[in-house]
Amino acid sequence: MSAQGHIPDAGLGCHAKDEMTQAARKAGASEVLDRYAADYPQGPHDKPQSMCPAFGSLRVGLRMKRVATVLSGSACCVYGLTFVSHFYGARRSVGYVPFNSESLVTGKLFEDIRDAVHELADPDRYDAVVVTNLCVPTASGVPLRLLPREINGVRIVGIDVPGFGVPTHAEAKDVLAGAMLNYARKEAEAGPVAAPEGGVSDRPTVTLLGEMFPADPMIIGQMLAPLGLAVGPVVPCREWRELYAALDCGAVAAIHPFYTAAVREFEAAGRPIVGSAPVGVDGTEMWLKNIGQAFGISQEKISEAQNAILPAIRGALAAAPIKGRITVSGYEGSELLVARLLIESGAEVPYVGTACAKSAWSAADAEWLEAHGARVKFRASLEDDCAAMEALEPDLAIGTTPVVQKAKERGTPSLYFTNLISARPLMGPAGAGSLATVVNAAMGNRERMGKMRAFFEGVGTGDSAGVWEGDPNIRADFRATNLKKLEKKARAAKAEEMI
Numbered sequence: 226m227s228a229q230g231h232i233p234d235a236g237l238g239c240h241a242k243d244e245m246t247q248a249a250r251k252a253g254a255s256e257v258l259d260r261y262a263a264d265y266p267q268g269p270h271d272k273p274q275s276m277c278p279a280f281g282s283l284r285v286g287l288r289m290k291r292v293a294t295v296l297s298g299s300a301c302c303v304y305g306l307t308f309v310s311h312f313y314g315a316r317r318s319v320g321y322v323p324f325n326s327e328s329l330v331t332g333k334l335f336e337d338i339r340d341a342v343h344e345l346a347d348p349d350r351y352d353a354v355v356v357t358n359l360c361v362p363t364a365s366g367v368p369l370r371l372l373p374r375e376i377n378g379v380r381i382v383g384i385d386v387p388g389f390g391v392p393t394h395a396e397a398k399d400v401l402a403g404a405m406l407n408y409a410r411k412e413a414e415a416g417p418v419a420a421p422e423g424g425v426s427d428r429p430t431v432t433l434l435g436e437m438f439p440a441d442p443m444i445i446g447q448m449l450a451p452l453g454l455a456v457g458p459v460v461p462c463r464e465w466r467e468l469y470a471a472l473d474c475g476a477v478a479a480i481h482p483f484y485t486a487a488v489r490e491f492e493a494a495g496r497p498i499v500g501s502a503p504v505g506v507d508g509t510e511m512w513l514k515n516i517g518q519a520f521g522i523s524q525e526k527i528s529e530a531q532n533a534i535l536p537a538i539r540g541a542l543a544a545a546p547i548k549g550r551i552t553v554s555g556y557e558g559s560e561l562l563v564a565r566l567l568i569e570s571g572a573e574v575p576y577v578g579t580a581c582a583k584s585a586w587s588a589a590d591a592e593w594l595e596a597h598g599a600r601v602k603f604r605a606s607l608e609d610d611c612a613a614m615e616a617l618e619p620d621l622a623i624g625t626t627p628v629v630q631k632a633k634e635r636g637t638p639s640l641y642f643t644n645l646i647s648a649r650p651l652m653g654p655a656g657a658g659s660l661a662t663v664v665n666a667a668m669g670n671r672e673r674m675g676k677m678r679a680f681f682e683g684v685g686t687g688d689s690a691g692v693w694e695g696d697p698n699i700r701a702d703f704r705a706t707n708l709k710k711l712e713k714k715a716r717a718a719k720a721e722e723m724i
């Protein structure tokens with residue numbers, strides 16, 4: 226057992242980044258934290274501003290066939306994560322190994338996790354069991370790496386996904402995808418592995434990185450066919466065997482650009498990585514060229530593939546124009562692709578904010594967007610997104626829940642990125658026309674939003690929002706006292722800094 230004597234307060238969490246990081250480093254987690262810092266560079270903001278990052282990896286595990294997931298963390302975190310998983314339609318139970326200060330201090334928690342894993346590891350039911358350390362067990366150094374690698378043929382994958390090391394839930398998907406690919410790569414190197422249930426393609430394949438609308442891989446497959454290529458699995462995969470097929474590709478398309486750990490595994494397997502995605506005319510043209518070159522395909526054949534698809538995309542874009550100014554922000558990793566499509570549809574997009582970090586695989590998209598008048602902000606904070614929306618006064622704000630809420634308060638039409646934009650095809654001709662319907666309908670709502678705003682004008686806001694029988698009970702004297710306290714605290718902190 227590694228040192229588990231540096232126990233952070235179990236009540237600390239997302240809002241105590243520094244304390245948790247210090248505790249985790251003292252408990253021997255420096256290696257993993259350094260790797261995360263390199264894989265998922267932070268700044269300008271360094272705290273998750275969306276849901277708990279562990280939701281990303283949890284969801285990846287829950288969507289895989291014959292994979293059991295177990296969380297180790299504070300009960301409140303696990304409650305929240307389980308709730309959100311079922312809200313998003315998880316059809317499986319989330320395993321939980323509870324702990325208290327004593328079991329954390331004595332190392333009993335690790336033994337409890339090991340017992341739970343042994344109990345779960347039934348090869349008739351599972352290919353793998355994923356155990357995830359949330360913030361407190363990570364900060365306490367609960368050593369998941371000491372779990373058996375395999376029990377009765379069931380693989381055991383332990384990961385740390387602390388909110389103080391993994392900035393977004395998108396990147397947490399990469400933590401698990403990378404860990405699974407690493408495991409599968411070592412299995413493949415050690416000897417023959419099982420073929421996927423759907424069989425193996427007779428053509429060289431392109432593995433797709435990033436969760437996407439189910440029709441997108443099919444559309445990409447049609448675009449690849451003239452090149453003599455086929456579409457391979459989508460990573461994160463839906464079953465363990467797909468991991469081998471994913472690794473066995475000819476090239477990897479980093480459709481979502483934040484899969485750093487997964488890319489590391491593909492590179493270790495000797496696979497080239499191609500950034501951006503086949504969105505719109507320019508995006509598709511460039512992507513087919515880059516894919517063709519990665520496979521050493523002749524320029525003539527690449528042009529054939531481009532000519533086979535680009536007229537259809539041009540036609541779809543022309544048939545579904547978008548007019549108006551739109552700001553785009555989100556935390557899914559596909560924000561830049563959506564913005565490209567909007568611009569090619571005719572929209573003006575002055576701002577694109579993504580919570581994900583800059584990477585080599587979104588560089589071409591950022592360059593294209595900037596050349597078309599958009600300011601691209603990587604690791605954008607909620608404050609950046611809201612400030613852009615307020616300053617640019619768009620006809621439509623596409624964003625996360627709090628951005629959408631703020632836009633509504635201002636009477637600006639808005640669309641929630643995750644549910645309304647991510648849930649549509651983006652690639653090829655299908656993607657070209659798919660955004661216009663929802664975007665144009667939302668922009669047409671401005672007048673209605675204005676009426677609603679006028680109707681609710683004067684209704685309480687902030688801490689006086691809600692239903693009140695009489696006037697909100699605002700205690701100006703309490704506020705003044707509290708303000709004095711805060712000022713005193715700030716002065717004391719400043720004085721301490723100067724010592």
Ligand code: SF4
Pocket residue numbers: 237238239273277278279298299302305359360361387388389
């Ligand atoms: S596990 Fe998630 S919800 Fe819990 S403290 Fe960490 S980041 Fe916050």
